[in-house]
Structures are given as structure tokens and as C-alpha cells.
Amino acid sequence: MRWKALYILAGLVVLVWVVVTCFGGFILKWSLENAMETVTGAQVDISRVSLNLFQLSISIGDLQIANPNNTWRNIIQAKNIRFKMEPEPLLYGKTVIEEIAVEELMINTKRKTDGKLNRPLLPGPFGKAQAQLQKSIAAMPVLKVGDMSGQFDVDKLLQNYSFDLDLSAVDVESRLKALKTRWEASGAELDKLKETLKANEEKLKALKSGDTKNPLVIMEKLETIKSLSALLKEMEQTVRSVGDGFREDVEGVRSAIDTLKDVAEGDYQKIMKMANVPNPTQMDITEALLGKELLNQSVVILNLVDELQAMAPVKVVNPPKAKHVRGGQDIIFPGRKTYPRLLIKRIFVSGRGNEGTKLEGFAARATVEGITSEPVIYGKPLFLAVNAAAENIGRLDADGRIDRTRPDYQDYFRARLSGFSVPELPLPKDNKYLPAAVRVQSAEVRAELTLDPDSFLLDVTVDGRNLVGDYQGRPEPEDLIQEIVREALAELDLISLNYRLRGVGKELSMELHSNLDDVVRERIKAVIGRKLEEFVTALRARVEAKLRAKQAELNGKLNQNRREMEAKLQGLQEKMKLQNQDFEALKKKFEAELGKDKGKLKLPGLDF
Amino acid sequence: MLFVNLVAKLVKILHSGKEPRHIAAGFALGAMIGLMPGMTIQSIVVFCLILLLNVNIPAAFFGVALFSAFAFFLDPLFHELGYYLLTQIKGLIPLWTALYNMPIAPLTRFNNTVVMGSLVTSLVMFLPIYFGFKRLVLYYRAHWAEKVERWHVMKVIKGSTLIQNLSKLRFQ
Numbered sequence: 001m002r003w004k005a006l007y008i009l010a011g012l013v014v015l016v017w018v019v020v021t022c023f024g025g026f027i028l029k030w031s032l033e034n035a036m037e038t039v040t041g042a043q044v045d046i047s048r049v050s051l052n053l054f055q056l057s058i059s060i061g062d063l064q065i066a067n068p069n070n071t072w073r074n075i076i077q078a079k080n081i082r083f084k085m086e087p088e089p090l091l092y093g094k095t096v097i098e099e100i101a102v103e104e105l106m107i108n109t110k111r112k113t114d115g116k117l118n119r120p121l122l123p124g125p126f127g128k129a130q131a132q133l134q135k136s137i138a139a140m141p142v143l144k145v146g147d148m149s150g151q152f153d154v155d156k157l158l159q160n161y162s163f164d165l166d167l168s169a170v171d172v173e174s175r176l177k178a179l180k181t182r183w184e185a186s187g188a189e190l191d192k193l194k195e196t197l198k199a200n201e202e203k204l205k206a207l208k209s210g211d212t213k214n215p216l217v218i219m220e221k222l223e224t225i226k227s228l229s230a231l232l233k234e235m236e237q238t239v240r241s242v243g244d245g246f247r248e249d250v251e252g253v254r255s256a257i258d259t260l261k262d263v264a265e266g267d268y269q270k271i272m273k274m275a276n277v278p279n280p281t282q283m284d285i286t287e288a289l290l291g292k293e294l295l296n297q298s299v300v301i302l303n304l305v306d307e308l309q310a311m312a313p314v315k316v317v318n319p320p321k322a323k324h325v326r327g328g329q330d331i332i333f334p335g336r337k338t339y340p341r342l343l344i345k346r347i348f349v350s351g352r353g354n355e356g357t358k359l360e361g362f363a364a365r366a367t368v369e370g371i372t373s374e375p376v377i378y379g380k381p382l383f384l385a386v387n388a389a390a391e392n393i394g395r396l397d398a399d400g401r402i403d404r405t406r407p408d409y410q411d412y413f414r415a416r417l418s419g420f421s422v423p424e425l426p427l428p429k430d431n432k433y434l435p436a437a438v439r440v441q442s443a444e445v446r447a448e449l450t451l452d453p454d455s456f457l458l459d460v461t462v463d464g465r466n467l468v469g470d471y472q473g474r475p476e477p478e479d480l481i482q483e484i485v486r487e488a489l490a491e492l493d494l495i496s497l498n499y500r501l502r503g504v505g506k507e508l509s510m511e512l513h514s515n516l517d518d519v520v521r522e523r524i525k526a527v528i529g530r531k532l533e534e535f536v537t538a539l540r541a542r543v544e545a546k547l548r549a550k551q552a553e554l555n556g557k558l559n560q561n562r563r564e565m566e567a568k569l570q571g572l573q574e575k576m577k578l579q580n581q582d583f584e585a586l587k588k589k590f591e592a593e594l595g596k597d598k599g600k601l602k603l604p605g606l607d608f
Numbered sequence: 609m610l611f612v613n614l615v616a617k618l619v620k621i622l623h624s625g626k627e628p629r630h631i632a633a634g635f636a637l638g639a640m641i642g643l644m645p646g647m648t649i650q651s652i653v654v655f656c657l658i659l660l661l662n663v664n665i666p667a668a669f670f671g672v673a674l675f676s677a678f679a680f681f682l683d684p685l686f687h688e689l690g691y692y693l694l695t696q697i698k699g700l701i702p703l704w705t706a707l708y709n710m711p712i713a714p715l716t717r718f719n720n721t722v723v724m725g726s727l728v729t730s731l732v733m734f735l736p737i738y739f740g741f742k743r744l745v746l747y748y749r750a751h752w753a754e755k756v757e758r759w760h761v762m763k764v765i766k767g768s769t770l771i772q773n774l775s776k777l778r779f780q
Contacts, residue, residue, distance in 0.1 A: 005659040091711035327645070328687050328722030331694045333701070335709035 024051040028058065040075070042066035043115035056085040066115020067108070074111055079104035094339035098346070105351030105364075154538045157275055164270075165543075168263045169550040172256045176557055179249045183565050186242045190568050193235050197575050200228055204582055218590045225587050232583065236576055243569050250562055257554050264547040271539060285521065286497065286514035289433055289485065294499050295510060298458065301449060305456045305503065308411060311404050332377070340374035347371065353390065364388035364396075375404035394420030410452050417445040422464075432478070433485045435469030440495075442466070458501040467492040484523045488516065617670045619756070622748050626664050632742035634664035638671020639737050640730040643679045645686075645723060649716045671737075679726065686725030693724055 019027075029049040036044040047062035060081040067075045080103045089096040207221050346369050353362030366386040372378040381403035388396040400413035422440040429436070443464040450457050469489040477483040500511040621631055637658050644651045658668045679686075694704060707713040717723045 001662060002660055009656065009659065088711075091715070092709075093714040093717070328683075328690060328720045328725075330717075331691070331704075331719045331721065333705040333708040333719065335705060 020051070021053065024053070025049040032060070036065060037117055040065055040068055041117060042068040042071055042075075043113075043117050045115075056087050056090075058083045064109075064111065064115075066111060066117075071114050071116040072111050074109045074115070075107065077106045077109045078102050089339040089343075092339055093341075095342045096339055097342075097344040100344060100347040102347075102349040102351075105349055106354050107351070109354045154535065154542060157271055157539075158542065161267075161271055161274065163267050163546065165260060165264050165267050165546060165550060168260055169554065172253065172260070172554050173557070175256065176253055176554065176561070179253065180561050182249070183246060183561060186246065187565060187568055190239065190242065190572055193238065194572060194575070196231070196235065197572070197579060200232070200579055203228060204579070204586070207586060213593070215594060218593050222587065222590050222594075225583055225590070229580070229583050229587075232576060232580055236573075239569060239572055239576070243573075246562075246565055246569070250558065253554075253558050257551050257558070260547055260551060260554075264543050268540060268543045271543070272536075275535070275539075285485070285517045287510075287512045289431065289516070290497070290514075291510060291512055293428055293431070294512065295501070298501055301458055301501070302503075305449075305451055308402060308451060309453060309456075332374075340372040340377045342371075342373040343378055344371040345369065362388070362390035362393065376406075379405055381405060381409075394418060407453065411450065413447075413449040415445075415447045417443075419444070424470075432475070433482055433489075435471045435486075435489055436473050437470045438489075439468045439470070440464040440466065455502070455504045457503075458499075460497075460499040462495075462497040462499075464495045464497075465493065467495050481524065485520055488519050488523060492516075492519070617666055617673075621664065621667050621670060622745060623753065623757070624664075624666075628742045628745040628749075630662060631664040631667045631745050632738045633661070634658065634667035635671040635741045636734050636738040637661075637663060638668035638673075639675045640671075640734060641668075642672045642675025642677075643682070643726045643730040643733070645679070645683070645726060648723060649712075650727060682726075682729075683722055686729060687721045688725070689728065690721030690723065690725030693728065694719060694721060 025048065028051055029046050032049065033044045033046055043066045045062070045064040046060055048059075049061075050057075050059040052058075061079070063076070063078045063081060064074045065076045067073045080101075082099065082101045082103075084098040086096040086098050203224070207224060210217070346367065348365070348367050350365045351363070353360050364387065366384070368382065368384045370378060370380045370382045372382075375381070381401050384398075384400050386396065386398040394417060396415065396417050398413070398415035400411070402411050403409040419442070421442055422438070424437050424439055426437045427434045443462065445460065445462050447458070447460040449459075467489075468491055469486075471486055471490065477486055495514065495516060497514045497516070498512070502509045502511070624631075637654055640654050641651045641658075644654075657663075658665060693700060695701075704719065708719060718727070
């Protein structure tokens with residue numbers, strides 16, 4: 001045993017204890033000042049740091065952090081900051097901070113000395129989020145209202161338009177031509193039947209003349225009549241089927257000609273679309289004007305949502321083996337005294353406005369409860385609440401909950417900012433429809449963000465009264481819509497805006513509603529309504545005239561062919577009817593003749 | 609430089625004339641610290657033992673340096689062993705749970721797979737390392753010490769300022 005080493009070790013322990021007890025505050029003060037100066041790049045002053053090892057508490061008095069941009073002012077000044085730790089969890093290797101309290105926090109206060117430091121500033125980790133946002137904005141539906149001018153000229157539009165109606169009419173015409181060839185073939189067949197009828201007439205004449213007393217001759221003639229009648233019936237059948245086929249063809253062509261009406265309607269719709277005629281009822285004015293900017297402003301929320309959704313709860317007992325990582329894997333066992341590795345039970349901050357500044361009369365307090373590295377072990381969600389109010393300026397109330405104690409969490413943040421005015425809000429310069437700046441006499445903003453593991457919804461409602469838009473310095477309006485929007489935004493009694501940003505998985509959707517839509521729509525309707533009506537009427541008339549002309553032309557051709565064929569059919573049918581009557585009359589006459597001689601001659605098989 | 613330092617240390621220890629059991633004990637305790645990852649309570653305890661017990665301190669430092677290099681490559685095996693001991697042996701889980709809920713014990717980070725794996729390995733390997741190194745020292749002194757003394761490189765090493773500085777370090 002080396003006793004000398006034991007004494008050295010014991011001496012070292014005592015020395016450390018004495019140093020920490022006597023000079024701990026001073027060492028901590030020096031360390032804190034230096035660390036914060038490295039971060040801010042400006043002077044940090046702390047009047048005292050008290051370290052109590054028995055109570056495990058640290059108290060920092062009169063903290064002043066100088067503003068690096070204006071070193072004669074402080075960014076933050078706090079009268080007292082207290083940290084209090086729980087000793088017992090330290091024995092379990094856990095850090096539980098009972099409370100962090102920041103009292104009388106003030107911002108932008110005057111300094112008595114210059115807080116300038118000659119240290120280089122740390123580079124900021126920003127930029128990536130902005131680039132991502134630009135990409136998503138590129139896909140935004142932005143109403144291109146400027147493209148509408150000069151689209152009301154019907155002649156100009158029709159010059160460049162190829163009618164589907166023309167193509168369909170050509171189709172009908174070629175169908176008609178094909179049918180005409182078929183009808184001509186049928187007509188030739190009918191002509192042959194006509195010749196046969198003529199031959200039948202000759203035969204009929206022969207039957208009427210000659211011996212009509214001899215029963216044997218009569219019977220022979222009756223036999224001839226029978227065969228001629230059968231032939232006539234066959235011919236009637238043929239004519240009927242030709243007629244039926246013809247009428248069917250005619251109906252088909254007629255229906256095709258009628259269908260041209262639908263084609264013409266399609267043409268009309270296409271031309272209207274090509275004209276890009278504004279339809280005020282379908283215009284999303286607010287989305288076009290403000291969508292891009294609002295989405296731009298939502299990048300902070302989107303990043304917050306991404307980070308919150310990435311925080312998945314951990315399994316407590318018997319976790320699956322992780323792939324080996326340097327440093328190993330911590331296995332957590334259940335237990336009554338199992339603390340999270342880091343827990344801050346409560347942070348309380350109170351602040352007030354600096355006297356003699358614009359923020360005089362301002363008071364705020366914020367509380368955050370349950371900040372922990374392992375929410376599943378702690379078992380309680382994180383709560384935060386902020387209340388701030390300033391006389392004649394406005395009031396802010398916000399609260400929220402982040403629950404990572406279970407996998408199916410439901411988080412929310414709510415904020416309400418009321419009773420404030422906006423003396424001048426500069427708007428982006430790249431949007432030619434928006435004013436350079438707006439002033440709002442009284443405004444209220446309500447926002448709510450809810451999120452679960454797979455989706456989120458941001459719902460923001462803004463109500464502003466007596467809005468005045470300032471277009472000074474903006475170039476002259478380039479088109480009618482621009483003029484109308486400017487007129488509407490120059491002075492507005494009430495503007496109400498509802499912005500909803502929803503994310504499901506990786507899909508983002510945005511909804512934007514505002515009374516601005518109605519205001520601008522009404523003005524657009526009033527101004528361009530008459531011009532639009534004239535255009536629509538003229539276009540409709542032109543399309544219908546074209547349809548009528550095509551239909552008349554096709555019907556004319558159809559009728560011409562139809563008349564010819566129908567005349568043939570009709571003539572043939574009449575002739576066949578007369579011939580049939582003649583056959584019947586002659587047959588009756590011969591049968592009567594045979595009846596007189598009944599009994600004189602009976603021949604089997606000749607009974608009519 | 610590190611390698612030269614290690615070799616110089618080893619040669620110095622072997623030729624120091626100290627008791628082989630003291631050298632072996634120091635080396636075995638140093639091996640324990642070397643196998644364990646980072647600064648844990650158990651490594652501080654072993655370090656205090658090295659200081660307080662009558663073991664050879666340079667041999668302990670040599671053990672720390674040698675086994676730290678090995679341990680880096682053995683981490684995956686320690687992780688496997690630690691995971692098996694902490695989660696797969698049902699009979700041990702009540703013990704781990706009780707330790708986890710006791711004061712001080714969690715500070716050893718025994719619930720970490722690599723820490724547990726390396727701790728068990730170093731405990732199991734302590735005696736084999738001790739006896740193995742003791743025999744090595746005895747064998748060296750009996751068969752090699754005189755030959756090595758005559759080597760030119762030994763004279764160079766002994767003559768270097770680094771070694772001279774190292775030889776000035778005395779803890780007893």
C-alpha cells in the first residue's frame with residue numbers, strides 16, 4: 001500500500017472542495033461570461049454568481065448581454081436568474097432541474113459602458129430552409145391575370161382555331177358517299193324488278209286473251225297465275241327489305257348530322273378555354289396575391305413540424321438490439337426512481353418593458369413545464385404558456401402542448417394576438433399587385449397548429465379594420481385586373497383572411513380564403529361583365545351559324561339521294577300492287593268459269 | 609512516436625528489476641482501464657487502486673495504452689456481449705433492475721451494452737492477463753534480458769532524452 005499516494009489523493013479532494021466552495025462562483029461567472037461572449041460576439045456582464053453545493057442551486061445576478069449591432073444597448077438584461085437542481089437524481093446519473101426562473105427580463109436596455117468586443121462572430125446555420133421553400137413555391141398556382149388583355153377578339157381567335165365540327169362533317173359526308181354507292185346498287189336491283197314487272201304484264205295480257213271456255217286451258221292459266229303471284233310476292237319481299245335498309249341508313253345519317261350539334265358545343269367550349277376568358281367566380285384572388293408570401297412565412301412552422309414529428313417516443317422495456325454504434329446502446333430498466341437523463345421541471349420567465357422606451361408598460365410572463373430528454377420515462381407532456389400585454393399596444397396569449405409520452409400523440413399550439421395596430425407593414429416588392437406597405441388601424445390574429453405523427457394543420461385567421469394600402473413608388477398598373485386589385489387594396493374597411501396549411505405525409509396543401517376575393521370579384525364582374533357578354537354572344541352565334549350551314553349542306557345531299565330512291569321504291573310498289581290486283585281479278589274470273597262446269601269435269605289436284 | 613514510447617516503456621519495465629508480480633498486477637489493472645470505454649466510475653476506482661496498491665505504475669500505463677488500442681476494435685463484440693447479458697438472460701434482469709434503481713450504481717453506466725461487455729471481459733481476463741504477463745516477465749529475464757542488453761538499439765533507446773525523462777518519473 002502506498003500511503004503517500006493516499007495522502008495526495010485526499011489532499012486533492014479537499015483542495016477541489018475548497019476551491020469550488022470559495023471560488024466556484026467566481027470560476028462559474030468567468031466561464032459563463034466567456035462562453036456567452038463567444039456566442040454573441042459582444043460583452044456579457046454578470047455582477048455575481050452564487051453557487052450552493054448543498055442545495056445544488058446557482059443564482060446569477062444582474063445579467064447584461066450587449067447587442068453586437070449596437071454595443072451601447074443590451075439585447076437582454078435580467079435582474080436574477082435561478083437554477084435549482086434535485087440532488088437525488090444525480091446519484092442515479094440523471095439531471096433533474098427543479099426550476100429555471102428568469103426574473104425581470106428586459107430587452108434593448110441602455111448600457112452605461114460600450115459592450116464592444118474584438119472577437120469574430122460565429123457563422124449562422126441558416127439558408128437550407130429558404131432554398132427548400134423556393135422549390136415548393138415554384139409549384140404554386142399563381143393567377144396570371146396580366147395575360148388576359150386582347151383575348152376578346154372573336155375573329156382573331158377563330159383564325160387560329162381548327163374546328164372539330166369540320167372534321168365531323170367530313171366524316172358524315174364520306175359516310176353519305178359510301179351509302180350512296182350502296183343505294184345505287186339497290187336502285188339497279190329495283191330496275192331489274194321493274195323489268196320483270198313489265199314481262200309479267202305481257203304475260204297477263206296473254207292470259208286475258210285466247211280460249212277462256214275450255215276448262216283444261218283455264219286450269220293451265222290458273223297454274224300460270226299461281227306461279228306469277230308467287231314471283232310477285234318474292235319481289236314484294238325484296239322491295240320491302242331494300243326499303244327497310246334504305247330507311248335505316250337514312251336514319252343513321254340523320255342522327256350523325258344531329259350529333260354535329262354536340263361537336264359544335266365542344267368547339268365552343270374549347271374556344272372559350274383558348275380565349276382564357278376570366279371567370280370571376282373561379283378566381284382565387286387572395287391565393288394569387290398572398291399565397292406565396294404566406295407560405296414563405298410558414299417555413300418556421302414547417303421546420304418546427306418536421307422536428308416535432310421526428311421525435312418518436314422510445315420503448316422502455318427490452319428494446320430491440322441496435323446496430324452497433326460507437327459508445328454502445330443504453331438499456332433502460334423499469335423502476336420507481338427511474339428519472340429521465342435530463343429533466344427540467346419548470347422554466348419561468350417574467351419580463352417588462354424598459355422605462356422611457358416604446359415598450360414602457362409592457363409586461364410578459366412565460367412558463368414551460370416538463371422539458372425532458374426522455375418523455376416516455378417522465379410520462380408527462382411538455383406544456384408552455386405565454387402571456388404578454390402592453391398598454392395601447394396589444395395582448396398576446398399563447399399556449400401549447402407537446403406530448404411525446406406515447407406514439408399516437410396529439411400536439412397543439414394556440415396563439416391569439418389582439419388589439420394591436422400596424423402603423424406600417426412593408427410588403428414584398430416582387431408582387432406588382434400588392435401595395436408597397438399597408439397600415440391597419442386594428443387587428444387580431446388567431447393561430448392554431450395541431451399535429452399528430454402523420455399530419456399537421458396550421459389554421460391562421462387574421463382580421464384587420466381600416467386597411468390602407470400605399471402604392472407610392474410602385475409602377476403604373478399594366479392591365480385591368482391589376483388596376484382593380486390596386487383600387488380594392490387602396491382602402492378597405494375590413495379584411496378577413498383565413499390561411500390553412502395542411503400536411504399529410506409529405507403532401508402539402510394550402511387553402512386561403514378572404515373577403516378580398518368577393519370584393520375584387522364584384523369589381524371584375526362589373527367592369528368586364530358587358531364586354532364578356534358581347535364576346536360570348538358573338539362566339540356562340542359564329543359557332544351556331546357554322547353548324548347550321550354544315551347541317552343544311554349534309555341534309556341537302558341526303559335528301560337528294562333519298563328522294564330518288566324513295567321515288568323508285570314507291571313506283572315499284574304501286575306497280576306491284578296493281579299487278580297483284582289484276583292477278584286476283586283474273587284468278588277469280590277463271591275460278592268462276594270453272595265453277596259453272598263443275599261436275600262436268602273433275603280433275604284431282606286442281607282444286608283452287 | 610507512440611510505438612517507440614510503448615516499446616521503450618516495455619523495455620524499461622522488463623529491465624527495471626522490480627518484482628514480476630508487481631509488474632503483472634500493474635499491467636492487468638491497466639488492461640482493465642484500457643478495455644473500458646471512456647471515463648467511468650469503475651475506471652476511476654481501478655485507477656485509484658493502481659495509485660494506492662503496491663503495483664508497478666509504468667506497467668499499468670503500458671497496459672492502458674496497449675489495451676485501449678485493442679478495445680477500439682473489440683467494441684462490436686462488447687456491444688454483443690453487453691446486450692446479451694443485459695436483456696437476454698432473464699434471471700439477471702431483476703439484478704439489473706435493482707441496480708438501476710439504486711443510487712450510485714447507474715453512474716457506472718452498467719446499463720450501456722459496451723460498458724457492461726467491456727467490464728465483464730476485463731474482469732474475466734484479469735487473472736489470465738496477470739499470470740500470463742508474470743510468466744512472460746520471468747521468461748524474458750531468464751532467456752532474453754542479457755542478449756537484449758547488448759543490442760545497439762537498446763543503447764540508443766537508453767541514451768535518448770525521452771527515455772531519460774521517463775526514467776525520472778517515480779511514484780514510490
